[in-house]
Each structure stands twice: as structure tokens, then as C-alpha cells.
Amino acid sequence: MLAKRNEYSLGIGVVLFSMALILYIIPQLVVSPRNVANAVLAPDFWPNVIAWMMLAIGIGIVAQQFLNKDKSKKAAKGIPSRVYFIRLFKFMAFMAGYYALIPLLGMVWASSLAFIVFSIVIADSRYRVTAVIVGILLPLALYAFFYHGAGVDIPQSNYMRLP
Amino acid sequence: MSFLDTLYSAFALVSQSGSILALGLGVLIGVFCGAIPGMSATMAVALTLPFTFALEPVVGILLLLGVYKGGIFGGSIPAILIKTPGTPASSATIIDGYPMAERGQAGKALGMALYASCTADVISNLALILFAGWLASFAMNFGPPEFFTLIVFALMIIAGISGDKMLLGIFSATLGLLLATVGLDLVYGTDRFIMGNPDLMGGFNFIVVLIGLFAIPEIIAYARQPSDEHGRVRGLGNDAVTFGEYKRCFKSICRGGVIGAILGSIPGIGAAPAAFLSYSEARRNSPNKANFGKGEIEGVAASEAGNNGVCGSTLIPLLALGIPGDVITAIIIGAFMMHGLQPGPLLFQENGDLVYALFMGLILSSVFLLFIGGFAIKVFKHIADIPKSILLPSVLVLCVFGCFAVNNSLFDVMVMFALGWFGYFLMRSDLPAAPFLIAFILGPLLEDNFRQSMLVSGGDIGILFRGPITWSFWGLTAMTLFFLIKSHLKEKKYESERALTAEAVE
Numbered sequence: 258m259l260a261k262r263n264e265y266s267l268g269i270g271v272v273l274f275s276m277a278l279i280l281y282i283i284p285q286l287v288v289s290p291r292n293v294a295n296a297v298l299a300p301d302f303w304p305n306v307i308a309w310m311m312l313a314i315g316i317g318i319v320a321q322q323f324l325n326k327d328k329s330k331k332a333a334k335g336i337p338s339r340v341y342f343i344r345l346f347k348f349m350a351f352m353a354g355y356y357a358l359i360p361l362l363g364m365v366w367a368s369s370l371a372f373i374v375f376s377i378v379i380a381d382s383r384y385r386v387t388a389v390i391v392g393i394l395l396p397l398a399l400y401a402f403f404y405h406g407a408g409v410d411i412p413q414s415n416y417m418r419l420p
Numbered sequence: 421m422s423f424l425d426t427l428y429s430a431f432a433l434v435s436q437s438g439s440i441l442a443l444g445l446g447v448l449i450g451v452f453c454g455a456i457p458g459m460s461a462t463m464a465v466a467l468t469l470p471f472t473f474a475l476e477p478v479v480g481i482l483l484l485l486g487v488y489k490g491g492i493f494g495g496s497i498p499a500i501l502i503k504t505p506g507t508p509a510s511s512a513t514i515i516d517g518y519p520m521a522e523r524g525q526a527g528k529a530l531g532m533a534l535y536a537s538c539t540a541d542v543i544s545n546l547a548l549i550l551f552a553g554w555l556a557s558f559a560m561n562f563g564p565p566e567f568f569t570l571i572v573f574a575l576m577i578i579a580g581i582s583g584d585k586m587l588l589g590i591f592s593a594t595l596g597l598l599l600a601t602v603g604l605d606l607v608y609g610t611d612r613f614i615m616g617n618p619d620l621m622g623g624f625n626f627i628v629v630l631i632g633l634f635a636i637p638e639i640i641a642y643a644r645q646p647s648d649e650h651g652r653v654r655g656l657g658n659d660a661v662t663f664g665e666y667k668r669c670f671k672s673i674c675r676g677g678v679i680g681a682i683l684g685s686i687p688g689i690g691a692a693p694a695a696f697l698s699y700s701e702a703r704r705n706s707p708n709k710a711n712f713g714k715g716e717i718e719g720v721a722a723s724e725a726g727n728n729g730v731c732g733s734t735l736i737p738l739l740a741l742g743i744p745g746d747v748i749t750a751i752i753i754g755a756f757m758m759h760g761l762q763p764g765p766l767l768f769q770e771n772g773d774l775v776y777a778l779f780m781g782l783i784l785s786s787v788f789l790l791f792i793g794g795f796a797i798k799v800f801k802h803i804a805d806i807p808k809s810i811l812l813p814s815v816l817v818l819c820v821f822g823c824f825a826v827n828n829s830l831f832d833v834m835v836m837f838a839l840g841w842f843g844y845f846l847m848r849s850d851l852p853a854a855p856f857l858i859a860f861i862l863g864p865l866l867e868d869n870f871r872q873s874m875l876v877s878g879g880d881i882g883i884l885f886r887g888p889i890t891w892s893f894w895g896l897t898a899m900t901l902f903f904l905i906k907s908h909l910k911e912k913k914y915e916s917e918r919a920l921t922a923e924a925v926e
Contacts, residue, residue, distance in 0.1 A: 267849060271591060278598075288610035295879040300605035300612055303867045307598045314591045321587065341644050348643040352837050355820070359830060368817045375813040380646040382809030395814055399821040407474035409825045 265322050271315030278308035344379075351379060363414030368396035430776030433478045434784070442479045443781055446486020447788045451796040453487070454494020456806055457504040459815070461491025463635050465751045467815070469627055469758075470822030477759035478774055482781045484755050488748050489541060489731050489785050492691060493793055496533040496724055500526055509691030509727035512699045516712065516719030523715055524659075527797065531661035532717050533724040534793040536673045540725035541786040543677030544684065544732030548739075549779050551685070552768075555740035559765040564872035565884050569893035571866045574687045574743045576897050579855040580904040592846065593855035599624060600863025607871060619831040626754045628832045629839055629860055631819050634747065636840025637847045639819075642812045661717075669721035672702035676722045680729015685736045687745040687858075691727040698726025732782055738763050739775060743862070747854045750861050 287301040296302060351374065358367040372392035376382045400419060403409040413419060433439060446468070453464030468487050472480030495507030500517035513533060520529040562570070579593035580586050602613045603623030614620045676698035683694040702722030703712040712719050735752075737743040742764030744750035756763050761771060768775055823836045846853050877883035884890060 263849070267588075282613075286611070286613045286615060288605075288612070290608055290610060293608070295874065297874045297879050297881075298607060298871055300608050300610050303870070304598065304601050304612065307594055307601070311591065311594050311598075314587055314594065317587050318591070344644050345640070348640060349841070351643075352840075356830075356834055356837060359820075359833070364821065364824065368820060372813040372817055375643075375816060376809050379643055380809035380812070382807065384807055384810055387810055388813070391810055391814065395817055396821075399817065402471070403821055403825050407471075407825065409473075410828055411821070411824070412830070 264318060268315050268318030268322060271311055271318060273315075275308050275311035275315055278311070279305065283308060348379065351375065359412055361414070363417070363419075364412045365396045365400045365419060366414055366417060368399075369393050372396070426772040427776055429773035430780060433773060433777035434482075434780040436479075438476065438479045439482050439777070439781060440784070442475065442483040443486045443785055444788050444792065446483040446488075447490035447785060447792045448486075448796075450487040450490020450492075451494035451497075451789075451792060452490075454491035454507055454510075455497040455796065456811060457498045457502070459811065461488060461495060461507045461509070462747050462751070463638065463815070464491045465748050466627075466630050466634050467818050467822060469630075469751055469755060470825045472755055473758065473825060477756075477761060478777050478781075480759065481752065481755050481774075481778060482785075484752050485778070485782060486785055486788065488752070489728070489782075489789055490792065492728055492731055493534065493537045493724070493789060494796070495727075496537070496720075497530065497796070500529045500533065500720070507691075509695055509730075510723075511692055512695040512723035512726070513720055515699065515723070516714070516716045519713070519715030520717065520720065525715070528659040528661055528665075528717065529720050530797040531794075532665065532669065532720050534790065534797065535661060535666055536669065536676065536721040536724040537728040537793070538786050538790045539670075539673050540677035540680055540729040541731060541789060542783070543674065544681045544729045545779070545782045545786065546732075547681040547685070548732040548735050548782065551733075552736045552740045552775075555736060556765040556768040559741055560769075562765070562889065564869040564876065565886055566889045566893070568866060568869040568873055568884060569890045569897070570741060570743065571862050571869065573893045573897045573900070574737070575855070575859055575862060575866070576900050578687055578858050580900060585850070586904050586908050588849075588851050589855050592851045592853070593859035596856040596859030596861075597863040597866070599629070599856075600860045601867070606864075606868065619829065623864075624835060624839075624860075625826050625832055626757065626861060627826050628823050628836045630751060630754065630857060631823055632836040632839025633843040633846075633853050633857055635815055635819050636836065637843035637853075639812050639816050640840060640844040641847065642808060646809065665717055669718045672698075672706065672718050672722040673725040675701055675705075676725025677729040680726045680731075681733040684730030684733035684745065687737055687743055689730075690734075690746045691730040694730050695723040695726035698729070699723040735778075735782075739767065739778075740765065742767075742865070744858055747857055750858050753861060 283301055283304050287304055289299045289301040293299040351371070355367060355371040358370065361367070362370065369392050372395065373389055376388035376392065377385055382388050397419075400411050404411045404419075449468060450461065450464055453459045453467075454461050465484055465487050468484060472483055475483065491507060492509055495505055495510035496513045496517065499505040499510040499513040500521050503514055503518045505511045505514060517526075517529045517533065520526065575593055576590075579589040600623070602620055604610070604614075604621050605612055611621075676694075679698045679701065680691070680694040683689045683697065684691070699712075699719060699722045702718055703709050706712065706716075706718055708716055708718060734745040734749045737745050738749045738753060742753070742762060744753045753763055756767075761767060761774070819836060820833055823832050824830065826832055843853055845851075846856065873883050874880075885894065
């Protein structure tokens with residue numbers, strides 16, 4: 258369960274987000290023609306309804322925490338330590354790298370590399386040989402299925418093209 | 421086409437080798453994935469979905485249904501062998517399954533889990549066959565206002581009960597509704613949240629959202645704290661289930677199957693609560709109630725009957741009304757949509773052969789489950805040993821290929837990664853992801869029916885209260901909200917009292 262302070266923050270976050278939606282995001286990013294005969298049919302009507310619902314929910318979450326007489330100190334879900342943050346940040350960089358490599362190396366070789374890096378470097382696997390074998394064979398098998406079986410044009414590298 | 425002709429075409433569809441192979445393969449994949457801790461039945465169905473693009477509709481959907489059924493049973497294998505449920509639905513199986521495994525009776529527990537699953541599966545399939553058509557013919561009277569109120573009711577129940585906290589569940593659903601508005605407006609063709617990106621004109625793809633929300637967060641959570649450790653895998657032992665034991669548990673199995681079938685037909689409840697309810701009812705009514713929790717075979721039978729009893733009946737609201745009752749059926753609705761089919765009352769009229777082929781396939785899947793499950797018990801015990809450092813990179817690669825295959829678009833892969841981080845945020849914030857996904861699927865339908873109602877009435881909101889059906893759904897929605905708030909307040913009061921007692925003790 259969320260700690261009380263976190264739920265306060267979440268509630269306030271929801272209120273701020275919904276206000277941003279109502280005041281800025283929807284007027285700026287939803288194009289609504291001027292000649293709409295009925296307001297309920299306008300393209301921005303439904304997003305506005307959702308945003309107002311969110312606002313009500315956000316206020317509800319904050320009010321619930323405010324009125325909650327439960328003074329017990331619930332066990333917070335372990336505040337993420339610096340180590341965890343660094344790991345998450347590294348994994349985000351890894352995902353970005355994987356995505357960036359697909360157009361350069363092709364999906365198969367980028368996936369092989371990503372598999373091996375994930376398994377051996379990030380997860381520090383004891384099964385390194387297995388990781389290398391599966392890392393090479395799995396993307397090749399998926400390529401064979403999607404390219405030859407399902408007719409999906411899997412992106413390929415200019416340097417190492419597969420049949 | 422007469423009813424007999426429809427049945428004949430359905431039989432022709434299901435008896436083709438591709439359908440039978442897909443069903444068998446689906447059950448095998450499902451049991452395999454369900455047996456791996458960290459791969460839920462949901463993830464298995466989600467990852468199989470992209471592989472069905474190239475298949476015929478009936479073959480693809482049968483493959484997914486096989487994965488679903490196999491996955492729910494497969495979850496019992498690690499639950500019994502290593503005290504880790506392969507799927508949340510198998511949590512109740514641990515209570516008696518693991519103590520049996522500790523006594524060297526894992527094989528007996530798994531055997532009973534299999535027989536109970538197959539029996540309950542048959543009960544659930546019968547419920548589907550009996551009630552889906554009836555509900556669909558009733559739903560033929562529905563117009564846009566009735567569908568609008570039905571979807572509001574379904575969303576309320578799903579958002580309200582799928583998490584610990586009602587408001588967080590409803591918030592999660594509103595986020596899903598908001599994401600569903602991205603793309604071109606269907607009436608005026610104007611931009612909504614597109615920001616000039618042509619890739620967003622059609623909105624976010626359902627499969628991309630699904631994989632992003634349900635597979636990637638598990639990978640991120642693993643990357644945050646990587647470990648290959650898990651409990652010791654127990655041996656199967658030499659004992660097998662006797663007919664006498666099956667007979668003794670038969671009443672609990674049937675009760676569990678009926679409980680599963682009833683709870684499964686209500687959107688939002690899912691297999692885990694059905695398993696626990698079935699287990700507690702079996703314990704309440706059993707002459708061996710003192711043995712429950714210590715390795716009672718009837719406990720394993722009841723919990724497995726409860727969770728597998730849900731499988732067929734969750735398809736009742738899906739096929740008859742087009743409303744997915746849980747995340748797995750939400751994925752299956754995606755398979756229908758991918759093939760240009762819209763589940764709902766019209767599906768029975770326009771694609772009756774497909775619907776009856778699915779019914780026949782489901783009955784066949786119970787038989788497949790019996791044989792494949794029996795084989796899996798003997799062989800798949802080693803699957804629980806697959807290290808996560810090999811499994812999760814494999815899942816990541818599968819996600820990337822699967823997402824790309826949806827539209828041949830790398831943009832979708834980026835969206836999947838972004839939604840994965842969003843899903844991880846939901847997971848860490850205790851925001852349930854199921855209401856988000858179901859609202860994302862039902863959002864366009866909700867808006868569409870609302871706008872159609874407004875077009876018909878010339879903007880008069882009164883049309884949403886036009887007859888007994890709409891009033892019934894509004895009444896059910898209000899009742900659901902009332903009971904949710906009541907149980908929420910009761911829980912709060914209980915928590916406060918418990919905290920005060922704890923303080924007094926200190």
C-alpha cells in the first residue's frame with residue numbers, strides 16, 4: 258500500500274495534472290472547429306469530461322488523506338535507494354541504446370547485443386554461455402518467423418543482411 | 421443460414437488441422453509459460469498475440485484461448501513445486517499444494533490440480549455456451565444509450581474492485597480513457613493530442629499499449645533488483661491421484677467450477693478471488709476442514725477448480741456484449757479487432773460460425789489440457805528452474821519483435837518502452853494497470869456511443885435515461901458505487917481500530 262505522504266503527493270499531482278489539462282493542454286492540443294452545432298459533440302468535450310473527472314478524483318484522494326484518522330505509520334514500500342535509482346537510470350539508458358541501435362545494426366543483431374548485455378552485464382547472469390547462445394538464436398528464430406512466416410519487413414543492417 | 425448450417429460451418433472451421441494444431445500448441449505454450457515464475461498467463465497471451473497476425477481469425481483466437489487455459493493451469497506447477505505461483509490465480513493453490521509437496525506428494529497435488537482444472541473448465545464452457553447466446557440476443561435490443569450505460573457500469577465495477585483503493589482504480593481508468601482520445605476525432609477529423617506527429621493520427625495501438633503495460637514493467641522491476649534465486653524445486657514423488665480421491669473431492673470441484681463460472685462472468689473479478697472463494701467454501705463444507713492448510717488434497721482441488729472455472733465464463737460478457745471482463749479477455753478482444761471482428765451481439769448474427777467454432781474449440785481445449793497437462797507435470801518441473809537472467813532478456817526481445825510487427829513501425833517500439841516506464845510507475849504507485857487497459861479499450865466505444873446518442877437526441881442528455889435498460893444499468897452503477905464506498909469505509913474503520921489497538925499494546 259502507498260504510504261500516506263505518497264498518496265498526498267499523488268493526489269496533488271493528479272489535481273495539478275488535471276488543471277494543466279483543462280487550462281492548457283486541451284485548449285492547445287485538441288483542435289475544435291468553431292462551427293460545432295452542439296457543445297457535447299465537440300472534439301474537446303470528451304477530453305474535458307475526463308479531465309474534470311480526474312480533478313474530482315484528485316481532490317477526493319487529497320480529501321481522503323486529510324480526513325483519514327489513521328495515525329498508524331504504514332510501512333512505506335521501501336524508499337528507493339540510490340543504488341536502485343542508478344540501476345533504473347542505467348536500464349533506461351540501455352533501452353534507449355537498444356532502440357537507437359535497431360536502425361544501425363538491424364533488429365536481429367541489435368536484439369542479440371541487447372540480450373547479451375542485459376543478461377551478462379545488467380543481470381550479472383551466471384549462465385553466460387547460455388546467454389550468448391540464446392541471445393543469438395532467439396532473434397534469428399523470431400526473424401525467421403516474422404520475416405519468412407508472417408511477411409513482416411524486419412529492419413536489417415546494411416552490413417550483415419540476413420536471407 | 422440455418423442453425424444447423426452454422427453448426428456445420430463451425431465444425432468445418434474447428435476441425436481443420438490448423439485450428440486443432442493452434443489449440444494444442446496454445447495449451448502447451450500456456451502451460452509452459454504459466455509454469456515459469458515471472459511469466460504470468462497475461463504476459464503469455466500478450467506475447468503470443470503478435471504471432472496471430474498472419475493466422476486466420478479462428479486459428480489465431482483458438483491459439484490465444486489455448487494459451488489462456490494452459491497458462492492458468494500451468495501456474496499451479498511452480499505454486500506446488502516451489503511455493504511461487506506462476507500466475508496470481510494460483511496463489512490459493514500454494515496453501516495446500518506446497519505442504520503436500522513437502523510431504524513428497526507433489527505429483528498427487530499436481531494430478532488433482534489438473535483433474536480439477538479440466539472438470540471446472542468443462543463447467544465453465546457449458547456456462548458460456550448456455551448463457552452467451554441468450555445474453556447476446558437480449559443485447560440486440562441495445563442502442564447507443566444502452567451500450568453507453570453498460571460500459572459506464574463495467575468500467576465502474578472494474579475500476580472499483582481491481583485495486584486496494586477505489587479512487588486509485590478509478591483514476592487509473594480515467595488515464596486509460598484519456599490515452600484513448602489521442603488521434604483524429606472520429607466525427608470532425610480534427611487533431612487530438614497529436615502534436616503534429618503523423619504516427620499518432622490513428623491513436624496508440626492497443627497491442628503496443630498492452631505489451632508496454634504488462635510485460636515491460638516486469639522487466640524493469642527485475643533490472644532494478646536482478647536475482648536468479650528462487651525456492652528449491654520439490655520432487656514429484658511416487659503417489660498418483662486415485663479415483664477415490666477424485667470422487668471425494670468431486671463436490672468441491674463442481675462447487676468451485678460454478679463459483680468460478682459465476683465470478684468469471686462478472687467483469688473485473690478475475691480468477692484469483694474465485695480460487696480463494698472456492699477454497700474457503702470447500703474448507704467450510706469439508707469433513708476434513710482441520711486438514712486444510714496442512715496439505716489437504718481437497719484444498720488443491722477447490723482452488724484450482726475456482727481459478728479454471730473462470731476461463732470460459734469470462735468470455736460471456738466479451739462475446740455477448742463486447743465487454744472484456746479482465747485483462748486476458750481484453751487481449752483476446754484485441755485479436756478479434758485485429759481481424760476486423762467486433763465482439764458483441766452482432767457477432768452472433770454475422771459470424772455465428774466463428775462463435776460456435778470457438779465454443780467447440782473450448783470444449784476441445786479441456787481435452788487437450790488433460791493430456792498436455794499430464795505430460796507437462798512430468799516434464800515441465802524443470803521449467804521453474806529457468807533463470808530469470810535468461811528469461812527476461814528473452815521477453816524483452818519478444819516484446820520488441822512483437823510490437824514492431826503490429827504496424828512495421830519503430831515508433832511503436834518507442835511507445836512501448838515509454839509505456840513500460842509508465843506501467844512501472846503505476847506498479848510502484850499501487851495504481852492498478854487493469855482498469856487503465858480496459859478503459860483504454862472501452863474508451864473509444866464509450867465516446868462513440870455517447871456521441872451517437874447525442875446525435876440521435878440532438879444533444880439531449882435525457883436519452884441516456886430513456887428506458888428500463890438504461891435505468892437498470894444506472895441503478896447497477898449506483899449500487900456498485902454505494903457498495904464500494906461502504907466496503908471502503910468499513911475497511912478504513914477496521915484499519916483505524918487495528919492501529920489504535922496496536923498503539924495501545926505498545
